[in-house]
Amino acid sequence: MTAVTPLTMTERAANPAAAAEDRPIGFGRLQRKEDPRFIRGKGHYLDDVTLPGMLHGAMLRSPYAHARLISVDTSAALAHPGVHAVITGKDLEGLNLAWAPTLSADVMAILATDKVRFQGQEVAFVVADDRYAARDALELIDVEYDVLPPVVDARRALEPDAPVIRDDLEGRTDNHIFDWEAGDRAATDEVFARADVVVSQDMVYPRVHPAPMETCGAVADYDAVDGKLTLYETTQAPHAHRTLYALVAGIPEHKIRVVAPDIGGGFGNKVGIYPGYVCAVVGSIVTGRPVKWVEDRSENLMSTSFARDYLMHGEIAATRDGRILAVRTNVLADHGAFNATAQPTKYPAGFFHIFTGSYDLEAAHCTVTGVYTNKAPGGVAYACSFRVTEAVYLVERMVDVLAAELEMDPAELRLRNFIRPEQFPYANATGWEYDSGEYETAMRKALDMAGYDELRHEQAQARERGELMGIGIAFFTETVGAGPRKHMDIVGLGMGDGAELRVHPTGKAVVRLSVQTQGQGHETTFAQIVAEELGIPPEDIEVVHGDTDQTPFGLGTYGSRSTPVSGAAVSLVSRKVREKAKLIAGAMLEARPEDLEWEKGRWFVKGDPEQSKTVAEIAMAAHGTVALPEGVEGSLEAQITYDPPNLTFPFGAYICVVDIDPGTGVVKVRRFIAVDDCGTRINPMIIEGQIHGGLADGVGMALMEMIAFDEEGNCLGGSFMDYLIPTAMEVPDWETGHTVTPSPHHPIGAKGVGESATVGSPPAIVNAVVDALQPFGLRHVDMPCTPARVWAAMQGRPEPPV
Amino acid sequence: MQITMTVNGDSVTRDVEPRVLLVHFLRDVLGLTGTHWGCDTSNCGLCSVLMDGAPVKSCTVLAAMAAGHEIRTVEGLAVGGTLDPVQQGFMEEHGLQCGFCTPGMMLTARALLDKNPDPDEDTIREAISGQICRCTGYATIVRSIQWAAKHPAESSRPEGVPA
Ligand code: FES
Numbered sequence: 021m022t023a024v025t026p027l028t029m030t031e032r033a034a035n036p037a038a039a040a041e042d043r044p045i046g047f048g049r050l051q052r053k054e055d056p057r058f059i060r061g062k063g064h065y066l067d068d069v070t071l072p073g074m075l076h077g078a079m080l081r082s083p084y085a086h087a088r089l090i091s092v093d094t095s096a097a098l099a100h101p102g103v104h105a106v107i108t109g110k111d112l113e114g115l116n117l118a119w120a121p122t123l124s125a126d127v128m129a130i131l132a133t134d135k136v137r138f139q140g141q142e143v144a145f146v147v148a149d150d151r152y153a154a155r156d157a158l159e160l161i162d163v164e165y166d167v168l169p170p171v172v173d174a175r176r177a178l179e180p181d182a183p184v185i186r187d188d189l190e191g192r193t194d195n196h197i198f199d200w201e202a203g204d205r206a207a208t209d210e211v212f213a214r215a216d217v218v219v220s221q222d223m224v225y226p227r228v229h230p231a232p233m234e235t236c237g238a239v240a241d242y243d244a245v246d247g248k249l250t251l252y253e254t255t256q257a258p259h260a261h262r263t264l265y266a267l268v269a270g271i272p273e274h275k276i277r278v279v280a281p282d283i284g285g286g287f288g289n290k291v292g293i294y295p296g297y298v299c300a301v302v303g304s305i306v307t308g309r310p311v312k313w314v315e316d317r318s319e320n321l322m323s324t325s326f327a328r329d330y331l332m333h334g335e336i337a338a339t340r341d342g343r344i345l346a347v348r349t350n351v352l353a354d355h356g357a358f359n360a361t362a363q364p365t366k367y368p369a370g371f372f373h374i375f376t377g378s379y380d381l382e383a384a385h386c387t388v389t390g391v392y393t394n395k396a397p398g399g400v401a402y403a404c405s406f407r408v409t410e411a412v413y414l415v416e417r418m419v420d421v422l423a424a425e426l427e428m429d430p431a432e433l434r435l436r437n438f439i440r441p442e443q444f445p446y447a448n449a450t451g452w453e454y455d456s457g458e459y460e461t462a463m464r465k466a467l468d469m470a471g472y473d474e475l476r477h478e479q480a481q482a483r484e485r486g487e488l489m490g491i492g493i494a495f496f497t498e499t500v501g502a503g504p505r506k507h508m509d510i511v512g513l514g515m516g517d518g519a520e521l522r523v524h525p526t527g528k529a530v531v532r533l534s535v536q537t538q539g540q541g542h543e544t545t546f547a548q549i550v551a552e553e554l555g556i557p558p559e560d561i562e563v564v565h566g567d568t569d570q571t572p573f574g575l576g577t578y579g580s581r582s583t584p585v586s587g588a589a590v591s592l593v594s595r596k597v598r599e600k601a602k603l604i605a606g607a608m609l610e611a612r613p614e615d616l617e618w619e620k621g622r623w624f625v626k627g628d629p630e631q632s633k634t635v636a637e638i639a640m641a642a643h644g645t646v647a648l649p650e651g652v653e654g655s656l657e658a659q660i661t662y663d664p665p666n667l668t669f670p671f672g673a674y675i676c677v678v679d680i681d682p683g684t685g686v687v688k689v690r691r692f693i694a695v696d697d698c699g700t701r702i703n704p705m706i707i708e709g710q711i712h713g714g715l716a717d718g719v720g721m722a723l724m725e726m727i728a729f730d731e732e733g734n735c736l737g738g739s740f741m742d743y744l745i746p747t748a749m750e751v752p753d754w755e756t757g758h759t760v761t762p763s764p765h766h767p768i769g770a771k772g773v774g775e776s777a778t779v780g781s782p783p784a785i786v787n788a789v790v791d792a793l794q795p796f797g798l799r800h801v802d803m804p805c806t807p808a809r810v811w812a813a814m815q816g817r818p819e820p821p822v
Numbered sequence: 823m824q825i826t827m828t829v830n831g832d833s834v835t836r837d838v839e840p841r842v843l844l845v846h847f848l849r850d851v852l853g854l855t856g857t858h859w860g861c862d863t864s865n866c867g868l869c870s871v872l873m874d875g876a877p878v879k880s881c882t883v884l885a886a887m888a889a890g891h892e893i894r895t896v897e898g899l900a901v902g903g904t905l906d907p908v909q910q911g912f913m914e915e916h917g918l919q920c921g922f923c924t925p926g927m928m929l930t931a932r933a934l935l936d937k938n939p940d941p942d943e944d945t946i947r948e949a950i951s952g953q954i955c956r957c958t959g960y961a962t963i964v965r966s967i968q969w970a971a972k973h974p975a976e977s978s979r980p981e982g983v984p985a
């Protein structure tokens with residue numbers, strides 16, 4: 021592993037009174053460059069794209085979870101005024117596009133040809149003059165189905181008499197997708213056999229949905245004359261999409277331009293390629309006009325990439341005095357009708373094998389079995405860091421279950437078992453190399469902020485009064501920034517990122533990224549990285565992203581990878597430019613480059629700081645007539661493709677205080693304390709925003725959100741009336757703090773942070789709920805802790821949600 | 823049918839199908855794409871605009887029902903080239919990330935401050951409880967609105983001067 025030395029840097033405190041402090045040249049709190057357009061309503065999102073002659077598409081979807089397709093009659097729809105085309109699976113078969121490869125080496129239907137396999141599956145696509153006419157025509161398509169029994173409960177998917185969902189796959193006789201394991205089974209069994217204490221717990225991480233406020237959509241514009249496809253898409257990964265379209269649709273890659281305009285939230289929902297995108301492309305080819313397709317909310321919730329759906333059995337082994345020895349888990353993973361999870365090829369369960377958490381264990385082992393069910397495909401989405409969310413939930417719940425068994429304070433149990441600072445880089449029991457950590461410091465800071473001892477005191481008094489107050493703790497370690505090409509790829513594409521930086525003659529710059537913001541503020545953060553490295557003010561740096569014709573190749577934004585991978589690429593490409601600037605400055609100052617020293621924004625002669633050239637002066641000289649040193653070209657630019665040496669391992673300590681109404685079971689999150697460590701902090705304001713958003717996600721998952729199904733496979737979470745997302749009323753004012761432990765494997769020491777809080781907060785909240793219910797002798801309550809489920813648990817019936 | 827309404831101070835007259843929703847009228851007919859859309863069930867509030875000064879969900883109002891009324895959208899928040907304090911507050915306090923919920927949030931905030939110039943936190947949370955934001959966790963939105971309450975109009979920056 022190549023270690024890159026992190027720079028030490030001091031973070032500028034947010035100080036609204038000090039204007040200069042508010043506009044740092046480099047790292048620090050800085051208002052976002054993207055905000056002026058958004059606050060004026062001048063964002064440019066997918067549905068804002070309007071092209072001359074543009075038509076509108078709408079999708080007909082299956083009302084059944086499992087049915088054979090007998091016939092699709094489109095004649096009445098075609099005759100409807102304003103309708104230009106109706107595309108069915110049969111039509112796509114002729115183009116060899118009825119099926120497409122998924123991101124997990126499976127295939128998925130674009131439009132159904134043989135069967136429908138989940139409610140909401142795509143059956144036919146109408147192209148019409150406007151969105152109203154297109155939707156009218158959907159009603160006129162006559163589809164005959166032969167309804168089949170569905171597989172809804174993943175636990176029954178492997179029963180011998182279960183209906184076979186994927187009879188399209190040759191030789192397939194069951195619903196099994198994969199078995200996968202990590203860790204050392206024998207060593208783990210041995211530790212469990214000799215442990216004083218072993219506790220186990222079943223738990224469900226229910227199916228949830230990222231539900232970004234902007235639904236998914238595309239505008240396809242195929243130019244038949246030059247064979248060029250311009251595709252506007254709600255995508256988090258424009259380059260990967262372009263390559264996949266080239267491979268699947270046979271359009272040459274240089275003739276495809278994918279543009280991601282402003283994205284109204286992604287959270288993993290906008291990683292995959294959806295049938296609607298492909299149909300928009302086909303619609304444009306067929307009609308010779310641009311075609312826009314934007315799904316509605318129920319289409320988004322019912323058919324696009326879901327998240328979680330892990331049924332987990334956890335076991336934890338410890339000594340009587342509270343030394344955790346090993347963790348073991350078996351998981352049944354519900355992948356829906358097509359295995360379409362977006363994760364690195366070698367990791368069918370994502371990075372779930374970081375379920376060892378933040379603890380120094382002797383051994384660990386997991387098995388994960390993936391199965392097909394008659395539900396929408398997907399699986400890695402909703403800010404989960406490739407299933408670190410499920411892993412952290414498992415281990416943090418198990419530690420609390422153990423604490424209850426040992427009658428030990430859960431904070432104390434964690435403090436006793438943390439990986440110690442001097443153990444880093446730390447090789448865990450399942451093959452990860454944790455980069456850096458100061459876990460105890462973060463935990464103690466959170467306990468201080470919470471006033472933990474007083475809270476416990478208050479709780480004891482509340483219990484005497486019959487009040488249900490709970491205090492929950494979770495400590496997470498994430499693994500983000502996929503990833504090193506020797507280990508990680510998605511459908512054969514290595515997970516490195518390109519970056520290109522050009523300093524113009526007047527010293528202003530443009531940096532081109534492969535990643536795609538969905539609200540994370542890349543236009544600001546990446547300008548700050550260049551500013552930190554070159555001393556060019558962030559407002560003088562244009563950040564270009566979201567257009568494959570204008571940016572270098574890279575795998576996109578998900579799994580908290582932008583700062584770990586592209587952030588590193590941008591800092592290193594800036595350093596390349598700085599080194600080139602040094603050679604030119606040497607020529608300008610008639611000094612040897614080795615006699616020059618860097619200070620943010622300029623090169624000067626060692627011992628004679630007056631003798632200096634700023635980046636702007638150097639840029640002008642580079643493009644001018646100064647005699648350049650041998651081998652130096654007349655420009656100030658560089659490009660790079662960064663292959664990360666390792667992932668980064670952000671961590672944090674979360675404490676949640678809840679009150680439960682004993683009369684109704686309603687859980688109220690009273691306080692939430694979050695101490696995060698994401699290494700070097702580029703823009704504390706943006707980091708805090710990312711954490712706040714994730715904490716609200718956690719409240720949603722822990723208390724409200726679930727995509728449920730009835731026995732027929734009808735989706736019960738298909739609208740915002742049924743799929744409940746927290747509003748301002750359900751969340752508290754967050755109390756955030758931080759520590760800074762730079763990553764030794766990242767050039768500026770930064771770690772990803774976008775998903776930390778989504779990963780870390782659900783166990784803190786559930787631990788608080790279970791703690792509040794301690795008088796009822798409960799050790800576990802499944803998410804979502806709705807009033808009904810909490811009430812049932814209080815009555816001695818803690819039912820799992822599936 | 824022909825309808826006339828006032829949008830951001832200008833009178834507009836258009837022929838529309840009676841079933842066209844106000845949100846589609848604003849976006850597709852008038853090209854005011856700052857008003858967003860996010861659900862089928864009147865739950866998300868992304869489409870909120872002001873009708874005669876009060877917030878309405880424009881996905882739940884037919885364009886025809888808005889005829890004869892005054893509509894104000896995000897494009898009309900800055901007046902005379904000056905940003906509304908709410909707009910300024912959202913930038914100051916990081917009240918937005920992806921920006922998709924932001925127009926509706928800001929208009930609702932404007933209506934709140936018009937009625938109650940100094941609302942407490944609970945009042946603010948209640949006022950925006952019909953709007954969903956998936957990015958911010960709401961605390962910074964609350965702070966943004968508090969910022970606007972503390973800085974009524976005179977602190978606004980003229981339009982065109984970078985933030
Ligand atoms: S679009 Fe959701 S409330 Fe109007």
Ligand code: FES
Pocket residue numbers: 233284285539917918919920921922923924954955956957958
């Ligand atoms: S800022 Fe993205 S939904 Fe609110």
